[in-house]
Amino acid sequence: MNFDIKSAMMIASLLTLCVGASLSFAASRYPAQLRTAMRIWIGGLLIEALALLSAVPRGDGWDGPFAIILTNTMYVLSYAVMGRAVEHFANRPPSRAPLLLVALTFVILCLFTLAWPAPRWRITFDTLPIVLLQLGVARAVMLGRERLRPAERLTGSLFIACAALALLRGLTELFGPMLGLADFRPTVLTLVLVSSSILPMLGTIGFMLMCGDRMNDDLTRLAMTDPLTGVHNRRTLARMADHEIDAALQEGRPLSLLAIDVDHFKRINDAFGHDSGDEALLGLVRLMRESLAVDAPLSRIGGEEFAVLLPGVSELEACVLAEYLRQHVASALLSSNGHPLRLTVSVGVASIDAETRDLRALLRNADRALYAAKHNGRNRCVAHSSLAPTPALGMGTAARA
Numbered sequence: 001m002n003f004d005i006k007s008a009m010m011i012a013s014l015l016t017l018c019v020g021a022s023l024s025f026a027a028s029r030y031p032a033q034l035r036t037a038m039r040i041w042i043g044g045l046l047i048e049a050l051a052l053l054s055a056v057p058r059g060d061g062w063d064g065p066f067a068i069i070l071t072n073t074m075y076v077l078s079y080a081v082m083g084r085a086v087e088h089f090a091n092r093p094p095s096r097a098p099l100l101l102v103a104l105t106f107v108i109l110c111l112f113t114l115a116w117p118a119p120r121w122r123i124t125f126d127t128l129p130i131v132l133l134q135l136g137v138a139r140a141v142m143l144g145r146e147r148l149r150p151a152e153r154l155t156g157s158l159f160i161a162c163a164a165l166a167l168l169r170g171l172t173e174l175f176g177p178m179l180g181l182a183d184f185r186p187t188v189l190t191l192v193l194v195s196s197s198i199l200p201m202l203g204t205i206g207f208m209l210m211c212g213d214r215m216n217d218d219l220t221r222l223a224m225t226d227p228l229t230g231v232h233n234r235r236t237l238a239r240m241a242d243h244e245i246d247a248a249l250q251e252g253r254p255l256s257l258l259a260i261d262v263d264h265f266k267r268i269n270d271a272f273g274h275d276s277g278d279e280a281l282l283g284l285v286r287l288m289r290e291s292l293a294v295d296a297p298l299s300r301i302g303g304e305e306f307a308v309l310l311p312g313v314s315e316l317e318a319c320v321l322a323e324y325l326r327q328h329v330a331s332a333l334l335s336s337n338g339h340p341l342r343l344t345v346s347v348g349v350a351s352i353d354a355e356t357r358d359l360r361a362l363l364r365n366a367d368r369a370l371y372a373a374k375h376n377g378r379n380r381c382v383a384h385s386s387l388a389p390t391p392a393l394g395m396g397t398a399a400r401a
Contacts, residue, residue, distance in 0.1 A: 012197030044081030127170025155206030256318035
């Protein structure tokens with residue numbers, strides 16, 4: 001059974017067109033940035049499919065010099081568009097290099113097709129921009145990743161394979177006549193044409209998987225963070241605390257928690273509106289982050305209530321940090337919708353001990369200390385160890401005090 005390259009290319013090209021058209025509808029379900037990146041990529045895929053389809057020998061006069069220039073320029077342009085899609089996916093500014101390579105390809109094609117017809121040199125020199133663009137797509141996929149995911153590894157590897165095959169064809173055209181490999185050139189051409197029809201479509205599947213991974217990451221991050229302030233939410237605090245408290249108890253290390261509540265926050269909402277209150281919370285988060293270590297996990301556990309988990313920090317050290325945070329917030333002047341605003345916070349400090357061995361107990365103790373800070377005039381820090389034994393209060397009482 002003879003292999004019909006014409007039929008294979010037509011089927012692969014038409015299949016690519018169908019896949020691209022189908023994926024363009026699927027992209028509508030993705031977030032805006034990913035949707036745009038996917039549609040740019042699909043545009044490049046469709047350009048390549050049209051280029052490959054137009055390259056199929058038909059014997060109707062289409063194989064002339066202008067057809068060669070148009071087909072090969074479209075083919076190179078498709079990789080430039082795919083590279084732009086990856087840049088958009090990674091939120092990087094667009095590079096001019098791919099377009100310059102497309103222009104270089106057009107010049108090479110015109111030179112060795114119209115001005116000086118020489119197919120061997122046209123193919124040889126045309127290979128360089130193609131290889132650079134294909135490697136550029138692979139580099140854009142893998143750039144800046146310490147650990148590549150399977151989808152990124154698949155996509156990058158497929159375009160490296162495309163570049164290797166394109167380079168093989170260029171070297172075969174350049175050195176084949178000198179090394180007596182003329183009979184090998186049609187085989188290489190068939191291999192390149194078939195792989196060019198299939199590998200980019202597989203790369204498209206890899207890119208779609210990359211977009212799926214990104215969307216899953218975004219959804220996970222949204223589930224773990226407070227939508228207004230961007231800090232951890234209570235659910236994430238519980239997850240981190242379970243791990244950190246178990247490790248601290250097993251290794252005999254200290255661990256403390258700060259319960260932070262904004263003083264008289266309801267007055268801000270009543271006086272200026274909830275938008276101003278939201279803006280005030282964003283300013284407060286910025287001030288607290290300035291006061292804390294870079295890796296200190298800050299969590300929002302209520303309307304104006306926050307918590308900071310401090311692994312390896314004793315209660316005394318946590319009190320020093322809490323006082324620094326309180327002073328930093330009190331001394332800062334914020335602006336909320338044009339209104340100058342000063343905030344103060346009350347802070348309760350608690351640490352794990354023989355009787356406090358989980359987050360619930362730790363929060364309860366920190367809440368008791370926070371309630372005492374509120375009761376004693378607000379804008380102060382209180383350690384749980386300084387309190388006389390009293391019945392515990394539920395978390396959230398302090399905010400209403």
